[in-house]
Amino acid sequence: MNIALLGYGKMGRLIEKFALQRGHHIHLIVDENNRPDISATDFEGVDVAIDFSQPEAAVANINLCFEANLPIVVGTTGWYDQLDDVKKRCLDGNKTLMYGSNFSIGVNVFFHINRLLAAVMNPYKQYDVQVEEIHHTQKLDAPSGTAITIAEGIIENTDSKAEWINNLIGEGDEIIPKGQQLLIESHRIDDVPGTHTVLYSSEVDQIEFKHTAHSRAGFALGAVVAAEWIAGKTGFYQVNEMFNFGGHI
């Protein structure tokens, strides 16, 4: 496939490596520097675009791909407040988009089990649940997109939580959750690629469910596999649709 990379930072460069290993060709690279000069016609000959740019850049890049009728995989996080609008425009215009807060197999297994675990824990009201995420200090968004997906999986499968609230440790006053708020605690520590933990705590014990990324390789390879998966399809997809963990939740 001929791939356009939108964003050529830590992830874009690693995606290039895996794409080449899998026999693809990088046809076009769009970064902060050349973005103003790019128009839909520059995507001629491209089969699929992969966006790992920045929260405030993602929607403009999606629009460009819609204009060029180009399938796009969006790994960028921090733009999900515009998800409903993007979904509508994608479906109304018969375009193709897959987005995901995390493209690694391990985290997608984690998402699935997190939902099952929330349903299992739901009757046991003596446990309170919270989510913790740790990422490198260059990360622009908090909480992480992955932590939001985890929180949504819990909220959808438990009666005791209705919305999430974020506490970015070291930034401003401590945020204390109230009522049915689910706390996502965010930590920023030098080079951490991404660690997510779900904690169920009672007076007598604690259950910890944790995923630790050792590097960004799983995210990058997953994005290339996603690009292979959506090529030739039309529609609006979330990354979990690429996996089949047996249905249930």
Ligand SMILES: NC(=O)C1=CN([C@@H]2O[C@H](COP(=O)(O)OP(=O)(O)OC[C@H]3O[C@@H](n4cnc5c(N)ncnc54)[C@H](OP(=O)(O)O)[C@@H]3O)[C@@H](O)[C@H]2O)C=CC1
């Ligand atoms: N879904 C997933 O599995 C994963 C998602 N992510 C997400 O991917 C995104 C990128 O992460 P990462 O590579 O670590 O970040 P980096 O900051 O290393 O790279 C982002 C790149 O995007 C460039 N950029 C800025 N504006 C634009 C634009 N308008 N069009 C194209 N490129 C632009 C930046 O250029 P410049 O530096 O010149 O500003 C930079 O090179 C983040 O939102 C992160 O949360 C990360 C890992 C996994």
Ligand SMILES: O=C(O)C1=N[C@H](C(=O)O)C[C@H](O)C1
């Ligand atoms: O910015 C990152 O680095 C990451 N971002 C994604 C997120 O926000 O969840 C995925 C991964 O955790 C790394």
